[in-house]
Amino acid sequence: MMIGAALLILLIVFVVIATSGKSRLNVDMERISISEVASGVFQENISVTGNVLPITTFYLDALEGGIVEEIFVEDGAIMKQNDPILRLSNTDLELSLVNQETSVYNLLTQMQISQNAARQNTINKLNRMTDVENALVEAERKYLLGKKLFEAEAIGSQEFKESQNNYTYQKQRMELAREVLQQDSISVRQEANQSKSLLARTQSALELMRKKVGDLIVRAPADGQLTSLDAEIGQSKNKGDRLGQLDVLSGYKVRVDIDEHYISRIYTGQIGTFTFNGETYKLIIKKVFTQVTSGRFQVDMQFEGDVPEGIRRGQSLQIRLALSEEKQAIMVSKGGFFQQTGGNWIFKLSDDGKTAYRTTIQLGSQNTTYYEVLEGLNPGDKVVTSSYDNFGDKEELILK
Known part of the structure; x- marks a missing residue:
């Protein structure tokens, strides 16, 4: 019993000594990665x-709807600007163009008829103006002659008064004829301006219709390579449908x-x-x-x-x-240790390299290769940067 009690005491003492102090783990150095802390130029990046x-990529959309009637090139072709790619047919649009052209031709015909009528009316007014001028000249001649004869008492006052009244009347006719001719000129000018404006609007509508019909031929907007061509002969395309794209090379x-x-x-x-x-x-x-x-x-x-x-x-x-400018910093290589420690601590090797112990650290920014070390490590220190999955809660590693 005394021997048993002594053995029990020895066992208890052994367990207490074995479990006291830091927990250790034997680790094969070939199974871990050891990196040296360095000082150098650091830049945060991802x-x-x-x-x-x-x-540049140009998307080719159908500016007008229609049926694919002809395809001029194949997908992948190298194109020059304005080269035709495919042609759509749209009979309604083409018929509208014919009707618009007819409207323009009819308007031109009506304008010509109106201009001819205006010119003839102006000619008639000018002829009347000539007659009035001639009558005024004759009335003035008779008035001046009658005035001299009346002053010479060769004619009576009644005859002189008649020539005077006729002269006054012809002057008023002349003023009225000039006013009529002036108003006619203004009216003709206004009518001509209105006709030109109407013709310009109609021709603009015609040009727009011609452009819409021209858009049935899809052309390359620039030099490049045709890709993703989506069109087949006989296929119906709505306005705005994607036909393909052109890549500028x-x-x-x-x-x-x-x-x-x-x-x-x-x-x-x-x-x-x-x-x-x-x-x-x-x-x-x-x-x-x-x-x-x-x-x-x-x-x-x-x-x-x-x-x-x-x-x-x-x-x-x-x-x-x-993500940042370059700067001088202390750096440690990235590794699996961060997943277990969150960058709060790391296993640092002793000076003789036989053990590694927990060291509290503080990390800053990172890039694809390094973490920036703010506290806890110095250049030249060696640390374990591989995964700590198998280390558990051990505080010291025995390296073998």
């Missing part, structure tokens, strides 16, 4: 995916999807970089689409400097988009 698109842009979490930090002018065939290229944000769909929004980026040779429409690019 990794995003972009798709290469033509610099003079350059490319990159359409990028970004998580809405960063929408307040994205603006035009920001720079992104990507690697293509071993070379690094720059992109710059030119347009931000603030509409959020399924938790993401889009931006358009254009190449800054050289465009990679061999890049193609629809190609995907992995882009590092900068």
Whole structure:
């Protein structure tokens, strides 16, 4: 019993000693990742995916409805500006054009008839004006002659008075004839202006109708490549239906999807970089689409400097988009440790490299490669950056 009691006491002492102090775990160094804390240039960035698109895309919509009667080119064809792509037929529109042309021709005929009548009326008034002028001249001659004879007492007052009254009458006729001719001139001018205005409106309507009929032939709006052509012979197309698109091949842009979490930090002018065939290229944000769909929004980026040779429409690019300016900072490599620690602590190796113990840290910004270290680590420190899933709540690791 004494021996048993002694053994029990020894067991209790052993358990107390074994469980006292820090909890430890033996770890194979080949199963973990060890990184060295460094000091250098740090820039916050995120990794995003972009798709290469033509610099400009023209959508080809049916400006007028109709039946597809003829297709001049195939999908993928290289087009020049104004080259015909397809032709629609619309008999109602073509008939309206014929009716509009007939209306213009009828209006021109009526204008010619009106102008001829106006000219004839003016000629008649001018003839009457000539007669009045001649009568006035004759009345004036008789009046002046009668005045001299009356003063010489060669004729009586009755005869002189008659010539005087006739002269006064012819002068009034002359004034009236001039007024009539002036009013006729104004009336003819107004009628001509109205006719010209009506003709201009009718011709404008005719030109618009001709344009609508001309729009039945769908043409290339610019030089480029025809893509997504959606038309078959005999197919009915309504006004506004999408017929295809034309991609301008003079350059490319990159359409990028970004998580809405960063929408307040994205603006035009920001720079992104990507690697293509071993070379690094720059992109710059030119347009931000603030509409959020399924938790993401889009931006358009254009190449800054050289465009990679061999890049193609629809190609995907992995882009590092900068969110801040470059600065000097202490950095630690990104790794699986963050999922368990939330960046609040990390296993730091001892000076001899045989153990690693918990160290409280504070992290700041991040990029695709590093976390910014604000507190707890110094350049040259070595830390475990791989996952801590198998470490449990151990406070110290024995490295073997």
